[in-house]
Amino acid sequence: MSEEALGISRVVIDAQKPREISIVDLAEAVAEAPGVAKVDINVTEVDARTETLKIHIEGFDIDVEEVSDILEEHSTVIRSIDAVSAEKRRVEQSQG
Numbered sequence: 001m002s003e004e005a006l007g008i009s010r011v012v013i014d015a016q017k018p019r020e021i022s023i024v025d026l027a028e029a030v031a032e033a034p035g036v037a038k039v040d041i042n043v044t045e046v047d048a049r050t051e052t053l054k055i056h057i058e059g060f061d062i063d064v065e066e067v068s069d070i071l072e073e074h075s076t077v078i079r080s081i082d083a084v085s086a087e088k089r090r091v092e093q094s095q096g
Contacts, residue, residue, distance in 0.1 A: 004088045004089065005061070013081055017075060023053070032070070036058075
């Protein structure tokens with residue numbers, strides 16, 4: 001038996017972080033969030049103390065609030081959420 005589940009599958013975030021924070025560490029931390037399968041981070045602007053980032057997150061049923069909390073824990077501020085995709089997937093239900 002199966003049913004459809006709706007979940008967030010892609011999020012694009014415009015964010016800003018201190019230069020001292022590694023984008024490698026940030027990507028690994030975000031990848032640990034529930035539903036996240038892939039994280040791409042691109043630095044789009046650099047100034048003396050900060051870097052502006054475009055963060056592309058893919059997966060299924062991404063917990064956007066958890067992603068936001070992880071970014072905050074890493075001193076990263078979300079400036080805007082620039083894109084979001086949601087999709088339905090078939091989920092097999094075990095009978096028991």
